[in-house]
Amino acid sequence: MSPAKILSEQDLFRTRVICIALAIAFVFSFLGGRLWYLQVIEHEEYQSYAEGNRIRLRPEPGLRGQILDRNGQILAENRPAYHLQMVWEDAPNPLQTLKKLSKTFQWPLTELQGKSQYASRAPFRSIRLKSDLTPDQAAFLQTHSDKFPGVTVEMEAARFYPHGKTAAHVLGYVGATNKRTEELPSNQKRSRSIDGKAGLEMTLNEFLTGLDGGRQVEVDHIGRELRTIPPVIASVPGKTLQLTIDxxxxxxxxxxxxxxxxxxxxxxxxxxxxxxxxxxxxxDPNWFANGIDPNLWNQLLNDADRPLENKxxxxxxxxxxxxxxxxxxxxxxxxxxxxxxxxxxxxxxxxxxxxxxxxxxxxxxxxxxxxxxxxxxxxxxxxxxxxxxxxxxxxxxxxxxxxxxxxxxxxxxxxxxxxxxxxxxxxxxxxxxxxxxxxxxxxxxxxxxxxxxxxxxxxxxxxxxxxxxxxxxxxxxxxxxxxxxxxxxxxxxxxxxxxxxxxxxxxxxxxxxxxxxxxxxxxxxxxxxxxxxxxxxxxxxxxxxxxxxxxxxxxxxxxxxxxxxxxxxxxxxxxxxxxxxxxxxxxxxxxxxxxxxxxxxxxxxxxxxxxxxxxxxxxxxxxx
Missing domain, CATH: 3.40.710.10 (DD-peptidase/beta-lactamase superfamily)
Structure with missing residues (x-):
């Protein structure tokens, strides 16, 4: 092999080494730049994702104020209501969890899937799959929580009218607020999720509405609470209303x-x-407490005797x-x-x-x-x-x-x-x-x-x-x-x-x-x-x-x-x-x-x- 040919091959080898070195340098530079971007520029966002996987906020809305008659008898109060919540990211196989829930409780799978479509909008935020569970359903889910990863049972206060239809037009009823969350006062974003829609519940809504509290909790990999992280902010209930009604x-x-x-x-x-x-x-104002059935609502609207009208x-x-x-x-x-x-x-x-x-x-x-x-x-x-x-x-x-x-x-x-x-x-x-x-x-x-x-x-x-x-x-x-x-x-x-x-x-x-x-x-x-x-x-x-x-x-x-x-x-x-x-x-x-x-x-x-x-x-x- 001639000396010229040997030199040519050496030059080619050096060129290849330099190209490979440049390529490796570029890759590492890119990875370093990406790492710097994630750690510095996107630090806060990914930190929130990490903490969202471990630390959750449990809001505690202020209880709505009671309504009493002239003698102190309760006309409107709050009862415990159990709701089925799910954090999509806590379930290894979310669809499998939904299928288990559907099979266990005979709930339509399509209904559960329809509720879960909102999961992608807010990572590590719970979505409500079912409202107002029976005490037996709530107890079963709490006892067998390991079989339903990502699912929790939360207790909230629901409005309750112990006398049913009696004095319905005086009291009125409550329902989900028409306002967007960002439009609500910062200390009432949960308390005001329910507003009065008729009667004194509507007229004196501000008087009856409480102030939000809350706590931070640490959870495990399937969303179960491990401990509460101080401080805890106590909620403030709404004011009690006493009427002249007997x-x-x-x-x-x-x-x-x-x-x-x-x-x-x-x-x-x-x-x-x-x-x-x-x-x-x-x-019955209780019909509205957790959302009235559409068929019943249409029946009330079309009733010739005008049951919704305060005559x-x-x-x-x-x-x-x-x-x-x-x-x-x-x-x-x-x-x-x-x-x-x-x-x-x-x-x-x-x-x-x-x-x-x-x-x-x-x-x-x-x-x-x-x-x-x-x-x-x-x-x-x-x-x-x-x-x-x-x-x-x-x-x-x-x-x-x-x-x-x-x-x-x-x-x-x-x-x-x-x-x-x-x-x-x-x-x-x-x-x-x-x-x-x-x-x-x-x-x-x-x-x-x-x-x-x-x-x-x-x-x-x-x-x-x-x-x-x-x-x-x-x-x-x-x-x-x-x-x-x-x-x-x-x-x-x-x-x-x-x-x-x-x-x-x-x-x-x-x-x-x-x-x-x-x-x-x-x-x-x-x-x-x-x-x-x-x-x-x-x-x-x-x-x-x-x-x-x-x-x-x-x-x-x-x-x-x-x-x-x-x-x-x-x-x-x-x-x-x-x-x-x-x-x-x-x-x-x-x-x-x-x-x-x-x-x-x-x-x-x-x-x-x-x-x-x-x-x-x-x-x-x-x-x-």
Missing amino acids: IELQKAVESAMDNQTGAVLVMQPGSGEILAMASLPAY IVQGAYPPGSIFKLVTAYAALDQQSIDPSHEETCNGYFYVKGRSAPFKCWKSGGHGPVDLIEAIRGSCNIYFYQLAMEMGVDTLAHYAKMMMFGEKLDLGFAGEKSGLIPDSDWKKAIFNERWYPGETPSVAIGQGYVSVTPIQLANFVNLIASGGIWHPPKLLRDQAESPSQTILDQRIIAPLLQGMVAVVNDPNGGTAKVARIDGFTVAGKTGTAQIISHETRKNLTKEEKELRKYQNHAWFAGFAPAEAPEVTVLVLVEHGQGGGKAAAPVARKILEFYQEHRYGRSVASSFQDQTVPFSWQLNNAFDQP
């Missing part, structure tokens, strides 16, 4: 309605405190004959009449320019009646005449003075104002003037007039308290609102006499079924038409019998009439007549109240059957 009276109220739909209010006229408040039909504030109805008390007060205050003023009722009332007469509910009429007799017998003709003399604007003025047509701000969402029509309203809505033929309907609480049950109960409180208004209240520690004198006690007196006669007159008032021996009840019935006489005439015989075309039934009253301490308002939807449907319910409620408040009869001014009722009435209320 839960035993509330149960009696709902029982008295006997599956009828409508609304009932029981109040103290001297304080405005609400003792019972029922909107029927109701729902106390969200239902607007014609008040019927109870509104005659407004008409009577206006006429007395205007000095258009005095209590002895008489009108003759022959069953018909004609208005100029209108061919069809307005009718009294009593065929043939009541004959000559004064104010108290007109209230006792609920004579339409008497109040038609008063309204025609005063005009609709005067009537509207007095109704608005009594707080009809405005919200009372009891604290519930969706409260309606109702409607008190006048000439300005009709001009604004229909661009028409008010016709005299429209006024008689307003006088008896029909036509365009609509009120909410809370407005009507508030009006009855005004009469019972001698014209002094105490704002309605539901919270025991609610700051006292200053009372206001709205009505003249001297003008109220004949109204009170008429209301006592409605229930107690031996000749028979419209609510004689509400009479209670030894407990003087004063009241007024109302029968509110929901379709016109003309519409009813055009219905078939079968259609006329349908429930949806039946009149609403009202009763409003208080007792004892000599010194009122409790008012009752009853609305029975489609109950046909106030004396027939609503007054019997009111009697049951007042009997329960009398028995549990007194345990005995109290003095009544109307027990001596040998003395004419009119004399007893005048003596009881100091009327000449």
